[in-house]
């Protein structure tokens with residue numbers, strides 16, 4: 283008989299298993315209690331169960347069974363043809379997967395088409411900032427989110443970070459693309475496929491010989507983890523845009539949040555954990571994101587790969603040194619030092635002194651360019667970074683993995 287573990291209990295008992303498992307595993311992990319109230323969520327109500335012990339009770343057993351039945355190669359081949367939100371699912375998918383995907387692709391009842399349209403406008407207007415923010419603020423932050431860094435490093439995608447980053451960037455691209463959630467958009471497809479990938483990782487990673495010694499948990503990617511990563515994306519982006527004093531009309535800011543609320547829902551996050559406002563998002567992030575950031579050897583390696591991504595494309599303005607300086611500027615000295623990012627003699631002080639006025643001039647808030655040459659450099663940097671972190675992502679197909687990082 284297999285030993286009793288959280289994993290087996292979950293397989294056997296779904297949500298009930300999760301609660302039982304909580305009582306077994308909790309003492310080993312003396313962490314702060316989850317106190318964020320579901321009254322601040324899009325559901326407005328909920329049981330308040332700590333999401334560190336909630337995974338995806340629908341997708342997890344289903345994908346585990348696809349893997350064990352040997353169906354994944356055929357499913358991946360079929361799903362390669364499923365690209366647009368409005369496209370019917372390909373014929374020939376196993377019936378249980380088809381049923382699940384038909385449900386999972388539905389937008390929630392609270393999805394607001396007008397807000398989603400406005401979010402697209404916001405993304406168009408702010409695409410240049412979003413490129414660099416998703417790529418360097420969110421992307422680099424993910425390397426100091428220990429559980430994410432470990433999961434990414436030891437999963438199949440960890441062995442080919444360029445490919446993995448392109449796939450993740452696809453989500454950033456799709457959520458901001460025109461028609462993101464409309465029938466000819468791709469965000470619903472990307473999110474549902476990602477939900478399947480996450481379920482596969484929950485099944486596979488615990489089997490990796492590397493995982494057990496380093497992991498703080500036996501099953502990765504809990505609902506809490508997803509919200510942590512979620513906060514490294516829209517919450518961090520909005521924090522930075524606000525800090526940079528980029529003027530954003532309240533309706534656009536709410537629309538951007540809405541597009542990510544719908545995104546979280548499609549990734550399988552329960553409505554009771556999805557914040558209903560920026561105030562609630564910030565309060566949840568203060569509880570779940572800010573205190574957990576710390577370096578790991580795996581995260582440092584991932585950050586190094588990420589910083590060197592630009593070099594083959596543009597060894598000048600996207601050099602590791604400049605991407606590093608930008609990271610230091612956005613995430614601060616502590617995180618930059620954790621990631622062993624060297625100081626940049628020219629760009630560090632330049633960003634500190636000239637970025638604020640550059641934004642003000644760019645946004646029409648300051649009439650006179652004070653340092654035109656630096657501004658041109660910054661503009662060029664934004665354009666190249668947007669290209670690197672967003673547009674490169676388009677033709678990539680997200681597939682259910684069958685293995686972990688090779689041993």
Ligand code: HEM
Pocket residue numbers: 429430431433434437438439440445446449450451453476479480483502503504507508509511512515549680681683
């Ligand atoms: C895969 C996005 C949360 C770990 C992916 C993929 C996307 C994605 C688009 C598919 C790319 C690929 O196949 O490589 C997101 C988003 C998240 C989120 C938007 C939250 C809002 C997390 C969290 C973890 C995680 C919290 C871990 C704690 C992984 C891993 C893979 C993956 C290990 C598979 C990599 C592979 O083996 O190919 N995610 N993710 N993700 N994600 Fe996430």
